[in-house]
Amino acid sequence: MIRQLFPLFLCCIILIPSNLLGQKKFYWNPSSDNLAGNAANWHAGICTGLIGLPGKKDSIFFTGCSSPNPDCTVNITLNVAYVELTSSYTGTVTMNGGKKLIFKTGNFKGGVFSGSNGAINANNSLTIDGCNFTSCSGFLTVKGSFSFISGNFSHNNGTMVFKSGSISNNSGTSLNLNKLEFQGLGFNYTVNGNVSVYSTLTTSQALSAKINAGNNGGTLELFGDVQWNNTSINYGNITWKFSGSQTQSFSGTVEPVLYDVVINKTDYLLKLQKGFSVSHQLNLQSGFIVSDSLHPVIILNGATVINASPGSFVRGAVRKVGNSSFQFPVGMGLRFRPIEISAPSAVNDAFIAQYHESEQPFGNKKESSLTYLSQCEYWSLNRTAGNSPVTVKLFWDAITCDIDTLPGLRIARLNSFSKWVNAGNVSIEGNTMNGSIVTQAPQNSFSYYLIAKNSPGPVVNAGNDTMVCVGSSLKLGGYPVATGGR
Secondary structure (H helix, E strand, C coil): HHHHHHHHHHHHHHHHHHHHCCCCCCEECCCCEEEECHHHHHCCCCCCCEHHHHCCEEEEEEEHHHCCCCCCCCCECCCCCCEECCCCCCEEEEEECCCCEEEEEEEEEEEECCCCCCCEEEEEEEEEEEEECCHHHHHHEEEEEEEEEEEEECCCECCCCCEEEEEECCCCEEEEEEEEEECCCCEEEEEEEEEECCCCEEECCCCCCCCCEEEEEEEEEEECCEEECCCCCCCCCCCEEEECCCCCEEEEEECCCCEEEEEEEEEEEEEEECCCCEEEEEEEEEECCCCCCCCCCCCCCCEECCCCCCCCEECCCCCEECCEEEECCCEECCCCCCCEEECCCCCCCCEEEEEECCCCCCCCCCEEECCCCCCCCCEEEEEEEECEEEEEEEEEECCCCCCCCCCCCCEEECCCCEEEECCCCEEEEEEEEEEEEEEEEEECCCEEEEECCCCCCEEEEEEEECCCEEEEEEECCCCCCCCCCC
């Protein structure tokens, strides 16, 4: 009988401690040194409880019970389920170089936290609500939610990597990140409030990286470069705001679809080494986008462009998709020279346009109905999808060359034989200092366009024949001196 019960008794002895070891609470209350790797500094259950090192199923608390000697140096990789710096904590938690702090949930409500050059993994959530928090200079990896409610946050030149979840800034102040990476792992992301990124924003991986705005709106304000390497095409509905006084680049392996884009640069440019599409609104507040025909700004069907002006436009190519009339916000240098089309008939029709701040290089071969070709500027306009004919409108201002009179103005198009042809009857608005000219009939061939003229040839009035004696003077010429000309 005793032999039969002994194995069962031994099994019970093994199982009971296994259950008791789960989810313990450990309180920081150091005795001599301040090292997190010293088991004597952690107390289970209460501030003066049994000592021991916390494990990955345990919770650790930094509270007022360590007030005589509150500081902590994380000299080991600390892997726990939950970490909290309570509002009563007055010390400083400092990570040693090369060490990791790993937790599922972290609440930082008081004291000071310094990540130094370590690494932090938050596998469920990280909340800063009162703590003076300096992140690590390595990787702060979040799979879940990151919330900044109150206190202070310094990113310490590190990189925040999001595998899923949300970034929330409810602090009423700025949340400034150094580098930010969204990994496309098939999860959605949410941005609540305004989040600023001062170095590089990167997207990576092949699955979805859909980034949506929260209930109170969401803006990623970017002061550095963007590297878009995620290969998904749906990027949610947040606002991408490009700001600052330095040149920014937009590069990557794919052309992303962005919801709202705001250009608010006090100086320099946003240079596109890879184009992007706008699905809702492009807001040109200040500064310039530099693009080309291989990497254009693409305005999708239903999207709009607002606030284009001489202080903010696209220095390069813009492509428009859809069946609404559209004014391409193009120019070069400080010249804002839009070109406009009437509404195509199909939602999938597409046109691409660009302004050129120089005399056209294709020669002066022209139809007899054209007497003059612009010597300072021209536009390119091409239909890249569909077959809709559209009217074409060009614009000028005070620095446009040779707009001396309005009646003879025409629009010329370069045909396939490198000959400038008259685009037909036009309607003209404005004056010689500021105005526009539009074809009355829709055009069905597209190429290069410029402002031309159809003016009568000059007629010089020399006056009547008159004899004059030696020593006398005579005023030559008649009135008017000449008529016609350009």
